Amino acid sequence: MGVTLTALLEQIANGTMMGAIYVLVALGLVLIFGVMEVLNFAHGVVFMAGGYACDFFFVHLFGNYPAVVILTMLTLALVGLALERAVFRRLRVNVPMQIVASLGLILMAQNAAVLLFGPSALQLSVPTVHSLIRVGDLSFTVQHVVVIVAAVAAIVLLQAFLHWTKLGIALRATSQNPDAARVVGIDPDRIYRITFAVSCALAGLGGALLGPLFLISPQMGDLPMLKGLTAIVLGGMGSIPGAIIGGLAIGIIEAVSTLFISTDYRDMVVFVILIAILLVRPWGLFGVRVRGEA
Amino acid sequence: MRARATRLTAGVLFAAIVYLLAWAFDHSPYVLFALTLTLCYAIPAMALNLLLGYTGLVSLGHMGFAGIGAYVTALLMKKGGLAFAPSLLAGTLAAGLAGVLVGVPCLRLRGHFFIIVTLAVGIVLFLLFNNLDWLTGGAAGLPGIPRPRSIDLGVAVLDPRRPVGFYLAAATIFLLVFAIQYGLVHSDFGRSLAAIRQDETLAASRGVDVFAHKLAIFALSAAIAGLGGGLLAVFLRAVAPQSFGFLEDINLVLIVIVGGAGSLFGPTLGALLFIALPEALRIADSVRMLLFGLALLALALLAPRGLWGLALTAAQRLRGAQSAVSHAERS
């Protein structure tokens, strides 16, 4: 066998890093879907906006990467509020029009990016991308570690929010039973706003983290969004632990697969997995099998 | 009876207009190009409309089937030396077969799951078109597809190498598909599909084999999309995988929904808007695309039944609303 242990470990590490990004995207998608039953196809451009915002703040405001990342998250949270208010609130039951609106947003955002930042990709040069860490035979940039640490921090904070704060608990209640939640005095509109804000902040974080590693371009969010979608299907459409495990799994499987098949087909692996899950076990690992008709 | 006569007249009139456009723009090859391209895209749009608008199945990967039709037609003509008609037929059948193979496992899925799996199938098809270099030419695609031969019609010669000639050939195929669409919608089969869209459980309890109907329309829809793809390939004389990727899948869905899903003319209207208009505006540069996106957003929020629905509502308002509850406002 031509696959060495070193190569395998390297891919697992890469996969974990990409998996962390997919987890952030997946969490954003699963929150909106779980609470509002909306599939936000425009999630990819929010991710992209995170990348561009991060670059903009870093270059034009102050060159402190951690601060800029936080600022990016706050900015995208505001964007999320606007999106919910202006667009998705009205389209809750109309699935075809959700798709149209999402696609309209994608067109607008990607072309706005071209107009504002030019058609060629940007390179965001932060210190963490330049310094390397060596572990045995393998070397990674510090940014790899930053991504994983940041994602873990975000997950921990999110879980704390959902389980230990009033608002978070209200959010979980709304996702399980919106009518009951309303009866006990929870305002669903407020919950939807918060959900969108948190979801977009997470996507923005993903873009801000991935940006320095690869290039920042208008299409940078497309594949992450699709893979995040695969992750939540794998994990189970309404499940947060599912999104976390799904995202990691996708990242690692994708990376390890490049040891065995040509990189051209790497993307296809993820989508074939998606099709397979849907055909065999659509409710995913942790989703609830809906007891329906025969 | 009178209704049927009116419909027949309307149909003939529509066909006449489509054909007469060829003579109206005989000396504007660029306009003919835009119109022919529109007709090529209107065909897969009508196919998707049967699925989405009439049966309620949202397929986000439908251009993949158009791609199958395109590649099979192109390969048979270029490498196999076959004539246009049999190649196009083969492409259509290949796409239909693919529709059956995809439909059997996937049509069991409901709602969001079906949408996602069709999205994934579309992407996988694109990746196959893009990477199977030995068969599809990979990212470069298949250039140099031969033009169809001239047809002697007795009174005249139809030469597809001339813009007018190809337009007339495309128009004929377009009208044929339009007639099929019409026939399906107004048949008992179409009524069962409409029932499935409105309430699957009710349809089943009334005796409709929901799965069989869905499979039948899915396969037919895939075949028609393949027909459009084959026509497109021969028109552009080349096939490239980008024509059948994620963005194109999205484009097709937009054409159908924005044009007016569930209406006969909606897909054609949508194709005019999304294909002919950008051509007419010369280039789809970023400002225009941004405004386009804005327009889509506005449409989604203000016109839930698409442009055709808007047109119907406007027409009804002009005539003066008589009944208290208007059909078009029930959305």
Next chain:
Amino acid sequence: MPNVLEVQDVSKSFGGVHAVQGVSFSIRAPGIYGLIGPNGAGKTTLFDIICGRQFADAGDIRLGGACIGCLPAHRRTRLGLARTFQECRVLDEETCLDNVLFAAQDKRLRSELAQGISRRGQGTATLEAQRLLELVNLRHLSGELAGNLSFGQRRLLEIISSLIAQPRLLLLDEPASGINPTLLNTLHDFLLRIFAERQIVLLIVEHNMEFIMSLASRILVMHQGRLLEEGPPALVQSSQKVIEAYLG
């Protein structure tokens, strides 16, 4: 002559809940039969199993002697079974007349495709549809969209749609719920009339005791998934077991 409907030892559980436990009964002759029981008794589940919306874990269902337990819902309809739904299902975007005509349409895929473009003109089906609409006072609304009707009107539309395909067994799931008293009388008389005309089997799940007791010749009582009592209304109403089930 085989029994119209035979339910043999049917059971169904959801997780740990035994919705239906070993229910057996047969219906031999045309008539109006009632199925009653307190909430949670398993009536709707049993209904769903008979119609094919759910499949039993164990047991047999026979329609006219033929085993239908493993058939999907649409096949059972073609064998002469029809049903209405508790939540009342009609095709909202179609007219009343089209709703009834659709129910009459031959829905085998082959027939539909062979039919081609069909005329919805003055066939026998249309005349029968209009007659049924007339019977429930909906003839003047033939061209109205079903979605615009009042709840009671939709209920009546649903019932006549179920009848036009000439079923031999019609299952009605709480037809009286949500209906005002006037319309209830219309419904009551209509069901009696239909039975007189066609001599079919009507099996009705109901909570409205007055309604069902005055209609049915035989009542089945379910409680906690089992068949508790069976007999004419008078017997059931005075049965100690039944009274306890409702009060307890």
